Amino acid sequence: MNIMENIINPIKPHITILGVTIVSIFILYSLIFGDSPKKAIRKLRCSLILSLVFNVIFFLFLSRFLTRFFDNITPDFEIIAFSFLVVLTLVVGLRIVLEINNLLPKTKRGGDVKELYKEVSQDMSTFIFDISLIFISLIIPTHILGNGSLDGLMLLLFLSVLINYFTFSILFSKILDITEKIFE
Amino acid sequence: MSKNETFKLSLISIIFTISLLISLPYIPISVDSSLLRIETQLGGYEITIPQKDGDKVIDLKDFKKSKEVGESQKIVLSLQDENMQNREEVLPSLISTIERRLNLAGISDFQTGQEDENSLYVIIPQHESSERVSNLILGTGRVSFKKVKNPDEWSQEEIANFYTEIDRWEDTGITDSDMTGFLYTVTPTGESLLQISFTNEGREKFYNEAEKNIGLPIGMYINDYEYPLLMPVISENILNDRNSDPGISGNFPQQDINDLNLQIKNPLPVRLSLLETLIMSSSMGSNFIYSYLTAFSIGLTIVLAFFVIKFNLLGLTYVLSLALSLPLFAAFSKIMPIPITPSYISVLILVTGIMTVVGYTVLKSIVENTKQEKPFDYALYQTFGKDKGKFSASSILVFFVSLILSFILTGSAKSFMSELFSGMLVVIYFYTLVFPSIILSFGGYKK
Numbered sequence: 001m002n003i004m005e006n007i008i009n010p011i012k013p014h015i016t017i018l019g020v021t022i023v024s025i026f027i028l029y030s031l032i033f034g035d036s037p038k039k040a041i042r043k044l045r046c047s048l049i050l051s052l053v054f055n056v057i058f059f060l061f062l063s064r065f066l067t068r069f070f071d072n073i074t075p076d077f078e079i080i081a082f083s084f085l086v087v088l089t090l091v092v093g094l095r096i097v098l099e100i101n102n103l104l105p106k107t108k109r110g111g112d113v114k115e116l117y118k119e120v121s122q123d124m125s126t127f128i129f130d131i132s133l134i135f136i137s138l139i140i141p142t143h144i145l146g147n148g149s150l151d152g153l154m155l156l157l158f159l160s161v162l163i164n165y166f167t168f169s170i171l172f173s174k175i176l177d178i179t180e181k182i183f184e
Numbered sequence: 185m186s187k188n189e190t191f192k193l194s195l196i197s198i199i200f201t202i203s204l205l206i207s208l209p210y211i212p213i214s215v216d217s218s219l220l221r222i223e224t225q226l227g228g229y230e231i232t233i234p235q236k237d238g239d240k241v242i243d244l245k246d247f248k249k250s251k252e253v254g255e256s257q258k259i260v261l262s263l264q265d266e267n268m269q270n271r272e273e274v275l276p277s278l279i280s281t282i283e284r285r286l287n288l289a290g291i292s293d294f295q296t297g298q299e300d301e302n303s304l305y306v307i308i309p310q311h312e313s314s315e316r317v318s319n320l321i322l323g324t325g326r327v328s329f330k331k332v333k334n335p336d337e338w339s340q341e342e343i344a345n346f347y348t349e350i351d352r353w354e355d356t357g358i359t360d361s362d363m364t365g366f367l368y369t370v371t372p373t374g375e376s377l378l379q380i381s382f383t384n385e386g387r388e389k390f391y392n393e394a395e396k397n398i399g400l401p402i403g404m405y406i407n408d409y410e411y412p413l414l415m416p417v418i419s420e421n422i423l424n425d426r427n428s429d430p431g432i433s434g435n436f437p438q439q440d441i442n443d444l445n446l447q448i449k450n451p452l453p454v455r456l457s458l459l460e461t462l463i464m465s466s467s468m469g470s471n472f473i474y475s476y477l478t479a480f481s482i483g484l485t486i487v488l489a490f491f492v493i494k495f496n497l498l499g500l501t502y503v504l505s506l507a508l509s510l511p512l513f514a515a516f517s518k519i520m521p522i523p524i525t526p527s528y529i530s531v532l533i534l535v536t537g538i539m540t541v542v543g544y545t546v547l548k549s550i551v552e553n554t555k556q557e558k559p560f561d562y563a564l565y566q567t568f569g570k571d572k573g574k575f576s577a578s579s580i581l582v583f584f585v586s587l588i589l590s591f592i593l594t595g596s597a598k599s600f601m602s603e604l605f606s607g608m609l610v611v612i613y614f615y616t617l618v619f620p621s622i623i624l625s626f627g628g629y630k631k
Contacts (some may be wrong), residue, residue: 013597076596080527094578138483138533145479149468
């Protein structure tokens with residue numbers, strides 16, 4: 001019991017944030033995609049949640065790794081950057097998913113989302129690159145010109161943007177593959 | 185320009201001006217010449233709102249700062265019984281009671297700990313009243329009612345002596361264990377009423393004592409103080425309804441009554457005394473806000489330059505819209521009030537980033553539509569009408585997630601979510617009102 005508590009207690013806020021976000025994604029999908037093909041919507045929802053989970057896993061692993069090397073990363077900074085990553089994933093992920101949703105044919109099955117993604121992947125890659133660049137343009141000057149007390153936080157925010165970029169520009173097509181297999 | 189558009193632009197100007205005045209620090213303006221003499225100020229206002237139970241003052245002088253960002257106050261408390269044997273057990277339970285009281289009183293940004301074997305400390309930000317926090321912590325949460333020992337001595341002229349001379353009172357045996365708390369109500373005449381909520385047995389005990397003491401005062405003692413807090417005189421009509429709780433009319437500050445209830449429901453296991461209150465300097469550096477806001481402004485300039493390079497004149501509409509919206513975020517922080525915490529800068533980056541995603545999506549859509557030779561106002565209609573979901577869905581989702589999580593979470597995550605919630609209000613204001621109005625006024629009449 002104590003071992004379980006020791007594992008869960010430090011990540012309790014992380015689990016709460018992730019849980020509330022996933023439940024909210026389910027509610028949002030049922031509200032705004034009511035008239036879209038159900039199967040395709042399930043696939044898109046699943047791919048967004050999987051992207052979120054991948055991002056969270058990468059972040060938890062890498063932030064703990066960085067904590068070993070940098071003294072200025074406090075648990076407070078870690079949870080702030082985690083929240084930042086979750087919101088960033090929602091903003092970028094929903095934008096991509098909505099772009100695919102607009103291409104869905106009005107059939108019952110809704111088509112192959114992986115194939116539909118190929119149509120917008122070029123545009124989306126530019127979007128993800130530009131948005132990541134904008135976030136980095138805000139983070140780096142703040143890191144360099146600030147008084148140094150938030151260096152650990154800025155490092156984790158930078159990591160969040162990189163993870164988000166990696167997931168949506170490289171991993172997302174693989175995530176769509178996994179989703180297609182799940183719903184086959 | 186249509187009437188509707190003129191109205192929207194006027195509204196944006198008013199909101200911008202008010203936001204700016206709220207967020208500005210105190211700037212004195214003094215002109216003393218032969219022609220003109222002005223002695224006034226810009227920003228840093230104090231707004232007084234008259235209320236039935238006392239004026240409410242909204243202090244806009246400065247941003248509230250968390251204990252890490254601004255100066256903090258360290259309250260050191262010591263055990264009254266220095267020879268206590270079971271300190272190891274008492275101190276942790278004492279700290280947990282203090283934390284519970286402070287959390288329930290709405291003081292979320294605090295730190296508690298053990299100073300040495302006989303004392304403990306509580307650190308609070310400077311914007312919290314150390315006097316209120318000390319009183320909240322030091323009160324034992326015990327209540328007792330006393331009656332006049334010798335009724336023949338009582339007269340209205342002697343009232344001051346009854347307050348100061350403790351020998352004139354004797355116990356009734358009615359204590360906090362006979363009550364559930366105090367209830368604050370405002371009568372239709374605007375007078376505040378302190379109702380004493382008794383248990384059924386407690387009420388019976390109280391009315392039995394009241395019956396024997398008609399025309400005499402009953403002393404209400406709180407927190408083991410020697411002197412009575414209140415000394416209401418029992419009137420005959422109090423016995424008319426023995427099923428209702430008795431009330432005392434007067435002007436009672438609601439916050440004091442709430443704090444008293446917290447003390448009764450969370451009594452201290454042992455008595456404490458105040459040792460000292462120290463002022464501590466900011467752990468994040470005294471130039472935290474200045475240096476990070478300057479650094480952020482430079483980052484923001486780069487982003488705005490990116491927009492102008494990528495979208496030319498349309499990029500300027502984004503620059504202007506952002507400039508008109510961001511002061512609202514600062515104003516929300518001052519009004520709500522949301523303390524400036526280390527997470528504030530990350531929320532500022534995130535909110536600006538989300539507005540950038542909105543701006544990017546909108547401008548890209550307009551550019552693509554106009555490239556296909558569609559009229560500008562059609563492109564605008566398509567972007568803010570049909571394709572609105574592309575940027576509004578994520579904003580609404582983040583808005584609700586941050587609202588829910590700001591209630592559930594604690595500590596830094598809670599601060600982050602509260603700040604993000606106010607930031608998302610600004611994002612929604614940005615894409616529903618400011619951005620479309622500015623774009624339309626820049627080029628909406630190109631047919």
